[in-house]
Amino acid sequence: MASESRTSSQPSFADRTVVVSGGSRGIGLAIALGAARHGANVVLLAKTAEPHPKLPGTVYTAVAEVEAAGGKGVAVVGDVRKEEDVARAIDTAVEHFGGVDVVVNNASAIATEPTEQLSAKKFDLMMDINVRGTFLLTKAALPYLRKSPGAHVLTLAPPLNMNPHWLGAHPSYTLSKYGMSLLSLGWAQEYGREKGTTAIGFSCLWPETYIATSAVTNLAAGDDLVKASRSPEIMADAAVQILSRPPGEVNGRCFIDSEILAESGVTDLSGYGGGDEPILDIFVDERTS
Structure with missing residues (x-):
């Protein structure tokens, strides 16, 4: 079922340029394709230049899918943790399409081991990709977002849920994801209103349920988990609604x-x-009604 048939409106992304981090597969690619179906220009920043033995696709195959979906795409092989790679992604968007209208902070790392088993390397990886990467990409895009008539920064991070269960389940991962949420909420106040108007819309998006991605498939009992997971297209359709x-x-x-x-x-x-x-999904409480 095409995503257009599941949404109530038919938004246009013609002449809008979307930069997506970690967009070679999964939710990031789904959002890129959702925008491409409505005519967007898409710049994908991802590390995957060569096929991974356990993960499908590369940044180049992702761009091919974007173009097949009706958009224009450009691949940038780079690491969202590196300032020079992020700058290259934004420069590429400007050179190819004339600016940046939307940033999607999708790149993320997860490690949910108990604190005493969590390595410092994994802790640093989560902070560097989730928090630092979100900071670097948004910062680099801000001068161009200010020039857009409908600028958005969409960060794939959860609402701040202070339920003690989530605070204690995996404190380091929670810190990194809530860090992304807090950056978005902070930027909403710092940059969301300039010159008396809302210049840039900063928002977060999070799935209610598990999403059927390779990350889920590669877990123990992954096949069963995928059957109880929704497709990435639900996140794509939700993102299109927000960005419209x-x-x-x-x-x-x-x-x-x-x-x-x-x-x-x-x-x-x-x-x-x-x-x-x-x-x-993680950070989503059971409904009581």
């Missing part, structure tokens, strides 16, 4: 995918898979 709204309408908000779709008139989520009881 005026910046001021979404600035400073943290969205759950199913909730933003419901706001947009989409309540039947069966087309995204996951069965009758898909697995709730």
Whole structure:
């Protein structure tokens, strides 16, 4: 089922340029394709130049998919942790398409081992990719986002859930993801309103359920987990809805995918898979009603 048929509106991304970090596969690629189906220019920043033995696709095959979907795409092989690579991605967007209208901070690392088993290397990796990478890409894009009539920075991070369960489940990973959320909320106040108008919409998006990506497939019992996971297209459709709204309408908000779709008139989520009881994602509490 095409994503257009699941959403209530037909937004246009013609002449809009979207820069996505970690966009060679999974949710990042799905969002890139969602924008491409509506005519976007897409710049993908990712490390995967060569095929990975356990993960599908490269940044180049991802660009081919973007163009097949109806958009224009450019691949930038680089590491979101490196300032020079991030600058090259933004420069590429400007050189090819004349500017930057949307940044999607998708690149992320996860390690959920208990604190005493978590290595310093993994801790640093999460902080460097999740927090530093989000900071670097957004900072580099800001001068161009200010020039866009409908600028957005969408960060794949959860609402701040202070439930002690999530605080204690994996404190270091939680810190890194909440760090991304806090940067977005902070930027919403720092840059969201300039000269009396909402110049840039800073928002977060998080899945209500597990999403059927390679990260889930490669877990123990991955095949069973995938059956109870929704497809990445739900995140793509949710992202398109957010990025189609005026910046001021979404600035400073943290969205759950199913909730933003419901706001947009989409309540039947069966087309995204996951069965009758898909697995709730990390940071999402059981509903009491």
